[in-house]
Amino acid sequence: MKYLRNKTILIISPEAWSQLHVSKHHYAKHLTSHNTVYFLNPPSDRFKITSSEEKGLYVIDNSSLRGVHYLPPFLSQYITAWEISQLEKKLSTKFHIIWSFDPSRLFNLKRLKQKLRIAHLVDLNQTYERNILLKTADLGLTVTNSISKKLSTNKLIVHNIGHACAQHISTSSSPDPKKLPGVNKVKAIYIGNLIRDAVDWEVLYQTAKKYQEVDFIYFGSDEREIKKLNENKDFHYLWECYQLTNTHFPGRIVANQIPQTLLLSNIQLIAFKTSFHKEQTNSHKILEYMQSGRVTVATYTEDFDGNDELMVMSEHNHEYVSLFNKVLTSLDQFNSDGRMAKRKKLAQENSYEKKIELIDHLIASHVKK
Numbered sequence: 001m002k003y004l005r006n007k008t009i010l011i012i013s014p015e016a017w018s019q020l021h022v023s024k025h026h027y028a029k030h031l032t033s034h035n036t037v038y039f040l041n042p043p044s045d046r047f048k049i050t051s052s053e054e055k056g057l058y059v060i061d062n063s064s065l066r067g068v069h070y071l072p073p074f075l076s077q078y079i080t081a082w083e084i085s086q087l088e089k090k091l092s093t094k095f096h097i098i099w100s101f102d103p104s105r106l107f108n109l110k111r112l113k114q115k116l117r118i119a120h121l122v123d124l125n126q127t128y129e130r131n132i133l134l135k136t137a138d139l140g141l142t143v144t145n146s147i148s149k150k151l152s153t154n155k156l157i158v159h160n161i162g163h164a165c166a167q168h169i170s171t172s173s174s175p176d177p178k179k180l181p182g183v184n185k186v187k188a189i190y191i192g193n194l195i196r197d198a199v200d201w202e203v204l205y206q207t208a209k210k211y212q213e214v215d216f217i218y219f220g221s222d223e224r225e226i227k228k229l230n231e232n233k234d235f236h237y238l239w240e241c242y243q244l245t246n247t248h249f250p251g252r253i254v255a256n257q258i259p260q261t262l263l264l265s266n267i268q269l270i271a272f273k274t275s276f277h278k279e280q281t282n283s284h285k286i287l288e289y290m291q292s293g294r295v296t297v298a299t300y301t302e303d304f305d306g307n308d309e310l311m312v313m314s315e316h317n318h319e320y321v322s323l324f325n326k327v328l329t330s331l332d333q334f335n336s337d338g339r340m341a342k343r344k345k346l347a348q349e350n351s352y353e354k355k356i357e358l359i360d361h362l363i364a365s366h367v368k369k
Helices: 023-031 073-091 130-135 145-151 201-210 223-227 233-242 255-262 285-292 317-329 337-349 352-366
Strands: 008-012 036-040 048-051 057-061 097-100 116-121 139-142 158-160 186-191 214-219 247-251 267-270 295-298
Touching: 008 023, 023 036, 023 352, 057 073, 116 130, 130 145, 139 145, 139 352, 145 158, 186 255, 201 214, 201 233, 201 317, 223 233, 223 247, 233 247, 255 285, 267 285, 267 317, 285 295, 285 337, 295 317
Parallel strands: 008 036, 008 097, 036 057, 097 116, 116 139, 139 158, 186 214, 186 267, 214 247, 267 295
Antiparallel strands: 048 057
16 A cells, blocks of 8 residues: 555545445545544534544534535635635644545535545435536546446546445454344345435335245334335335335344344345436445345346346346246255355455555556645
8 A cells, every 4th residue: 555544534425424334434444544534524513523433533523615516616616725724724634635425515626736636426316516526636436337437538537446345244343133023034135225216116015015925124214214204105115015014124224234134134135216227337235235145136237237146137127026036936046155155255356445455556557646
């Protein structure tokens, strides 16, 4: 590791620090191995610094000027630089690296040339000012081939490094897995934000309704939140699914419990509406699923097209139910030792440690500092 060592790093995140860790949180944690990391939460009404459970990782709440995206770039560049400098004064530090996952604020990094500037786009629905963020960064990163091709130009290369996987399995510090509810032998698990427009609850409902001999377990939003949706037409099928006897909604699960819990499953589920397929060409939960080795039944996911041994996907959403049946009736085949080993290997090859090494290499190869 040449560059990402002994540095002070500011991570700008669109999602606050919490027990539910996604890529921004995992990168922050893993970067603390050799660096000091400040994790900037979404804008707050006051300044606050909190020590996290990770040594060398500090969570920052801070206010931010609103409406900057309405200003022309020659003004927003000065405002971003001023806000960063004010934050450094409050923290009594200097950032060596600005690592932004958030194109909606502090997006014009043009006047911060003395720092290493990284634009890391993992939330594909957050377009906002991503073009300005990418153009004013030293290194542009994303997680899918389609987004990399769309945003790259002759003057700008956006590197697709894919998603990363947190390695929790078989460690002495891992907590006990969540006990899975239900009386059926076969367990199908979905983990994620359940109250989200992208999730295709119609196919999930149809699948659970047809296969009563399977327990379908959805980790994410809890029953209290779901019950509030009983008259919400946009989530009609979620409500219908909730009322089935073989579906279970245990609520949220902390990040380091996920891998151990997935080991108790037989089938893992991904289902996004057709209109969201372009955004979800490589869902971050896929590698977490792969780590368990269990088969994943998914709607179309471009970056895994043709890799049937890794993941089973339907080309069209209306084929999802029959695809589930194909897996269910040949479960031993889809969860054979050989196929499970390939999935686990993929997860191991995409650990956060290896991704950080890759990013360090890209800095050395493409950034002239």
